[in-house]
Amino acid sequence: MQGRSSDRLEMPLTTLRNGETGTVTSIRVGGGRGFGRGWGFEKRLMDLGLTPGTKVTVVRSAPFHGPLEILVRGSRLALGRGMAEKILVEIEKR
Amino acid sequence: MTKQKLVIALAGNANVGKSVIFNHLTGLHQHIGNWPGKTVERAEGTLHFKGYTIDVVDLPGIYSLSTYSLEEVISRKYIAIEKPNIVINVVDASVLERNLFFTLQIIELETPMIIALNQMDIAKKKGIEIDPETLERLLGAPVIPTVATKGVGIFQLLEKAVDMIEKGRPSTPAKVKYGEEVEEKISQVAKMLKGIQFWYPPRYAAIKLLEGDEEIEREASRIDPHLVSATKKLADEIENLHGHSCSTVITSERYELAGCVAREAQKIVPPSKPPIEDRLHTLTTHRITGYPIMVFSLLFMFYFIFAFGGYASELLNNSLYRLQPVFADLFGTALIGELVWGGVIEGIIAGVTIALPYIVPFYILLYILEDSGYLSRIAFLMDNVMHKIGLHGKAFIPMMLGYGCNVPACLGCRIMETERERFLAAFVTTLVPCAARTVIILGLVGQFLGVQWAFVLYIFNLLIIFALGRIASRALPGESTALIMEMSSYKIPQLKTVFKETGFRVAEFIKVAFPLIVIGSLAIKLAEVLGLLEQVAAALSPITVVWLGLPVITGITLIFGVLRKELTLIMLATLLGTANFAQVLTPVQMIVFTLVTMFYIPCIATMAALVREFGWKKAFAITIFEIAFAITLGGIALRLLSNVM
Numbered sequence: 098m099q100g101r102s103s104d105r106l107e108m109p110l111t112t113l114r115n116g117e118t119g120t121v122t123s124i125r126v127g128g129g130r131g132f133g134r135g136w137g138f139e140k141r142l143m144d145l146g147l148t149p150g151t152k153v154t155v156v157r158s159a160p161f162h163g164p165l166e167i168l169v170r171g172s173r174l175a176l177g178r179g180m181a182e183k184i185l186v187e188i189e190k191r
Numbered sequence: 192m193t194k195q196k197l198v199i200a201l202a203g204n205a206n207v208g209k210s211v212i213f214n215h216l217t218g219l220h221q222h223i224g225n226w227p228g229k230t231v232e233r234a235e236g237t238l239h240f241k242g243y244t245i246d247v248v249d250l251p252g253i254y255s256l257s258t259y260s261l262e263e264v265i266s267r268k269y270i271a272i273e274k275p276n277i278v279i280n281v282v283d284a285s286v287l288e289r290n291l292f293f294t295l296q297i298i299e300l301e302t303p304m305i306i307a308l309n310q311m312d313i314a315k316k317k318g319i320e321i322d323p324e325t326l327e328r329l330l331g332a333p334v335i336p337t338v339a340t341k342g343v344g345i346f347q348l349l350e351k352a353v354d355m356i357e358k359g360r361p362s363t364p365a366k367v368k369y370g371e372e373v374e375e376k377i378s379q380v381a382k383m384l385k386g387i388q389f390w391y392p393p394r395y396a397a398i399k400l401l402e403g404d405e406e407i408e409r410e411a412s413r414i415d416p417h418l419v420s421a422t423k424k425l426a427d428e429i430e431n432l433h434g435h436s437c438s439t440v441i442t443s444e445r446y447e448l449a450g451c452v453a454r455e456a457q458k459i460v461p462p463s464k465p466p467i468e469d470r471l472h473t474l475t476t477h478r479i480t481g482y483p484i485m486v487f488s489l490l491f492m493f494y495f496i497f498a499f500g501g502y503a504s505e506l507l508n509n510s511l512y513r514l515q516p517v518f519a520d521l522f523g524t525a526l527i528g529e530l531v532w533g534g535v536i537e538g539i540i541a542g543v544t545i546a547l548p549y550i551v552p553f554y555i556l557l558y559i560l561e562d563s564g565y566l567s568r569i570a571f572l573m574d575n576v577m578h579k580i581g582l583h584g585k586a587f588i589p590m591m592l593g594y595g596c597n598v599p600a601c602l603g604c605r606i607m608e609t610e611r612e613r614f615l616a617a618f619v620t621t622l623v624p625c626a627a628r629t630v631i632i633l634g635l636v637g638q639f640l641g642v643q644w645a646f647v648l649y650i651f652n653l654l655i656i657f658a659l660g661r662i663a664s665r666a667l668p669g670e671s672t673a674l675i676m677e678m679s680s681y682k683i684p685q686l687k688t689v690f691k692e693t694g695f696r697v698a699e700f701i702k703v704a705f706p707l708i709v710i711g712s713l714a715i716k717l718a719e720v721l722g723l724l725e726q727v728a729a730a731l732s733p734i735t736v737v738w739l740g741l742p743v744i745t746g747i748t749l750i751f752g753v754l755r756k757e758l759t760l761i762m763l764a765t766l767l768g769t770a771n772f773a774q775v776l777t778p779v780q781m782i783v784f785t786l787v788t789m790f791y792i793p794c795i796a797t798m799a800a801l802v803r804e805f806g807w808k809k810a811f812a813i814t815i816f817e818i819a820f821a822i823t824l825g826g827i828a829l830r831l832l833s834n835v836m
Contacts, residue, residue, distance in 0.1 A: 123435070137259055140438065141675055144255035146289050148443035149435055160478040163575035164584065164674050170450070172286040173472075175571040177583055177673030 110176075110184040111165065113155040119186030121151045138180065146170040153186060197245045198273070199352055202266060202297060203281035204290055205252030206564075206679040208309045210234070211339040211688060212281055213249040216349065221247075223695050231261050232605075240349055248275065254289070256296040257399075258406050260608055270300050271391045276356045278304045279348065284314035284321055284336075285680060287457055291449035294330065295367045301392045304364070305333040305355060307348050312338045313680050316468065318460045326456040331365040340685055369444045372432055376401055376425045383421060387414055401426050402438040468681040475568045476678075485572055488565070489591070496552050496595060500626060503548035511540045529720055530713065538712030541755045542705050542796070549626045550700060553595035554693040562684035567676055574674045580657055581664020582607070583674040586616040593623030597793060598704050599696060600625075601800040611669040614805055618813055619660045621793040621801070624652055627756035628789055634760050636785050639773050644782070652789060659820075703803055704796030711754050711795045724750070738826045739783055740833075742767070742775070752788055753795050759788050779832045783825045791821030 113119055124139050124147070146169045147153065154168040158178075165181045167174050176184075199216075203209050213221070217236025226233045234249040250269060251262035258264050270278060280297055282290040297304050308323055327334040333351050337344030368374065380397035389396045389410065399407045400422040411418045426437035433440045474480050515532060522528035560566045566588055574584030585606055593600035597620060604616040624632060637645035664671055718724050728735075728746035735746045744766040752759035763784075764770040772781065792814055793801065801810035 138672065138675070140255075140257055140442075141259050143439060143442040143446075144257065144259065144292070145675065145677070146292065146446060148446050149439065150443065151446070157476065157478075159476070159481075159572060159575060161575055164571055166476060166571065166678065170286075170288045170446070172289050173678045175567070175574070175584070175674055175676045175678050177574060177578070177675070179578075180673035180675060 107185055107187045110153065110155065110167070110181045110186050111158075111178060113186065113188070115155055115157050117188065118152055118154040119188040121147055121149050121153060122185045122187050123149060125183045125185065142180070142184070145174060146172065147184060153184075195243065197243050197277075197353070197356060198248065198275040199245055200248045200250055200270060200275040200278045201281060202250045202270070202278050202293075203252065204254055204283060204286075204293055204677075206677060207252070207281045207283040207290065208337075208339040209252060209281045210249060211685060212279070212307060212309065212337070212345060212348070213247060214688060214691060215339060215342055215345045216247050226265050231265055238349075241353055243353065245353075254293060256293070256300070257402070258404055264406060267300065268390070270297070270302050271395075274302070276303070277352050278302050279307055279352060280304055280332075281307045281309050281339075283679070284308050284311050285317050285319060287314075287319070287321065288446075288450050288453040291330075291452050292446055295445055295449055298330070298332070298364055299367050299392075299395050299398065301364075301395070303355060303360060305335065305348070305351055306330065307339075307344070308334050308336045309339050311336050311343075312341075313468075313682070316462070316466045317680075318462045319457055320460070321457045326452070329365060329452045329455060331362050332360075340682070367445065367448060369441065372429060373401075373437075373441060373444060376429060376437075379425060380422050383418060384411075387411075397422075398441065401429070402441050403436075471681050472568070472678070475565065476571055481568070481572050485569055488560075489569075492556050492560075493594065496549060496556065497626070497629070499552050500549035504544045507548060508540065508544045511543065526720060530716055533719070534713035534716035535709055537716075538709040538754070539705065541712065541758070542701070542708045547697075550596050550599060551693060551697060553592070554599065554696050555689060557592065558689040558692045559684045562682065562689055564679055564681045567678045570674070570676060571678060578671075580615075580619060580660025581667075581671040582612060582616055582619070582660070583672060585674065585676065586612070586619070589616050589620050590623055593620040593625060594629075595626055596700075597621055597623065597625045597797040598700055598800045601797060601804055602696075602699065602703070604804065608672055609669070611667055612672060614809060615660070615664055615667060617801060617804065618663055619656055621797055621813060621817065622652070622656045622659065622790060624649070624789055625756070627794070630757040631760045631788050632785055634757075635772060635781050639776075639781060640778055648782070648785060648789070655790070655824075700796075703799050707795045707799040708754060715751060715754065734822055738822065738829075739787065740829045741780055741784055745784060749787070749791065753792055755796075756788060756794055759784075779829060779836050782832060783829045786828050787821045787825040789821070790817055790824060792818050 107122055108119075110119065124142055151169060156166040156168055156173070158165045162178055164178055165176045167176055167181075201209050201213055213234060213236065217238050220238065221234060221236030223232055223234045225231065231251055236247050236249075238245050238247060248269070250266045253260070253263045253266055256263055256267040269275075278297055280294050282294060294306065306326070308321060308326065311321070314321065321336075323334040323336050333355060335344050335348045335351055337348060339345065369377065377394065377397050380400055381393050384393050384397055389407075391399070391407065396407055396411070400411060400419070403423075403426065408419050411422075429437040429440055435443070475484055514536070518532045518536060519528060522531045557566075560569075570584035570587055572584075573587040577584055577586050586604075588606060589600045589603040592603050600620040600623070601617045604613045604620065607613045607616050632645050632648055636648060718727065724747050727750065728743050731746035731749075732743050735741045735749070736743055739745075745763065747766060748759045748762040751762045763772070767775045769775060776784070798810055798814060801813060
């Protein structure tokens with residue numbers, strides 16, 4: 098995957114347009130392993146299936162910078178925008 | 192073998208039909224309480240089958256067995272420590288992969304398990320076909336397809352569960368195998384753990400230590416502090432190797448495995464045209480159609496509740512007050528009679544006439560909304576707004592409840608994930624004008640100053656809620672959390688489940704609120720009989736008369752309002768000798784009085800709910816704050832309005 102990084106873009110999930118699909122690369126929360134809520138939410142996202150390498154489709158976003166509706170591993174999740182901004186995905190160059 | 196007691200635990204994700212299966216299994220023989228010392232609900236029931244008495248425990252709906260929430264910790268401790276005879280893992284066939292991620296964790300807990308492959312009908316509509324035999328072979332645990340809402344497969348499920356308890360496992364359970372590097376570290380940690388007695392199986396403990404699980408780390412460091420640092424080092428090695436934290440790597444690999452199993456067991460042929468559930472989902476979450484539908488549904492709901500509640504409340508009130516002569520005959524009209532009627536019975540009547548007419552229909556409609564899945568769509572639409580007060584979309588639900596009654600609303604704050612948010616949501620909720628306060632707003636301001644003024648007060652109330660919510664969210668320590676919520680497919684609500692939930696909630700309300708209502712009304716009645724009320728009113732006059740510009744007797748009504756808010760208005764009419772308030776109160780006084788009653792204190796039943804959920808200290812803090820705030824606000828309003836009106 099790294100070898101082809103030239104024709105791939107890494108961006109926050111929130112930049113995807115409705116209907117677009119990306120692959121999760123990482124989640125930028127807190128200081129990684131250990132304590133604090135950051136870890137808890139990263140873990141929560143993982144537990145819901147947003148692990149690196151997973152395909153995510155943005156179905157729609159609520160108006161006025163509301164939450165996103167995403168499809169991941171066949172399940173439909175609502176994700177607060179602040180959280181979604183921390184999920185980095187890569188997509189094929191448009 | 193003597194026929195003995197068996198314990199079956201139901202475990203699974205949220206919204207998979209777990210409680211429907213629970214209801215089928217246990218019928219009416221169930222009770223809902225709390226886990227010891229926790230605010231997490233514990234539903235338990237009994238059934239008799241083949242001569243066994245079987246206890247069924249419905250564990251909370253969760254997505255993982257880590258330490259993200261109290262529910263997760265409780266569930267996994269229950270499975271590991273209490274060791275139920277068997278765990279029935281309820282799996283949503285329409286979201287197989289994510290559900291199997293949870294299944295794999297139960298397998299890792301090395302507990303006997305069978306799988307209820309539920310919601311087969313929803314899966315079919317989505318074009319998902321699952322082969323139970325393949326799943327059974329891959330997981331090494333029996334799989335029973337079920338459609339719980341129609342009662343399909345429940346008997347087979349129970350039969351299989353008991354059969355498995357009697358005969359032991361039919362096949363060896365699958366082993367959750369990770370990648371080579373991770374497996375190597377797991378066995379290294381497991382070796383270190385050798386000889387140490389954990390609650391959890393050694394392999395499970397080893398995996399969780401590598402994941403950085405706080406609870407198990409605490410447990411381990413108590414036994415040997417060196418252990419945690421040693422596992423941390425191993426975890427770091429994994430991190431260096433994969434570029435992701437060890438916890439991420441393990442979770443990913445577990446999901447990979449769940450995905451493999453799901454892909455092998457299911458065939459997906461998407462239907463040519465989206466099912467009606469999906470179209471309904473699009474319509475109700477759409478940026479143009481979503482909001483009008485929501486507003487319309489909520490307005491309809493509140494209209495129905497108030498129309499029905501007002502009618503039923505009056506009916507109940509009238510028929511209950513007909514009992515007064517009976518009591519007068521029984522206890523006389525002297526002190527004792529006064530206390531029994533005015534203190535105890537009127538307190539109970541107050542509870543009954545509020546609880547039953549408003550709360551019952553409110554809960555029924557609310558659970559219909561919840562069961563159908565619409566509530567999560569509302570949370571989706573309102574997330575943005577709730578963020579302005581440091582909460583997220585889910586908090587809109589208790590807030591909505593608050594317009595009916597603050598008591599269930601405070602109890603409903605449990606749906607929030609963290610203690611901080613529960614408290615913040617409860618605080619905001621107590622500011623929401625409940626049905627009783629609506630009576631005052633409409634009965635005083637609405638009636639005598641016009642509906643537009645009542646409307647202004649509602650808007651003002653919302654503004655205050657937002658302002659105070661924002662301030663409180665800044666002041667409270669800790670971060671605010673974001674919405675992470677599943678929106679499962681729309682379902683036709685199960686009336687049986689709806690009525691059952693309503694029944695439990697009403698019982699809970701009665702248990703929490705009634706004792707305090709009765710005690711409170713007895714105390715106030717006693718004060719009245721002893722002639723203390725006038726003195727109290729006089730003592731309060733610097734506040735009521737000087738600062739708020741209200742008649743002296745409002746001091747008395749405000750004290751009664753602690754019992755139930757609409758009493759302030761009823762008492763005011765009694766004490767002033769007229770219900771035509773325009774004769775005795777100026778428009779400004781009406782507004783000030785209404786403002787104060789709107790905010791000044793959570794009623795006694797709400798306080799009981801707050802104490803129950805957050806303890807005396809926090810309940811007290813909210814109460815004191817709101818009294819001070821209402822008085823300050825009322826005085827300022829008086830001074831501002833006097834210049835204008």
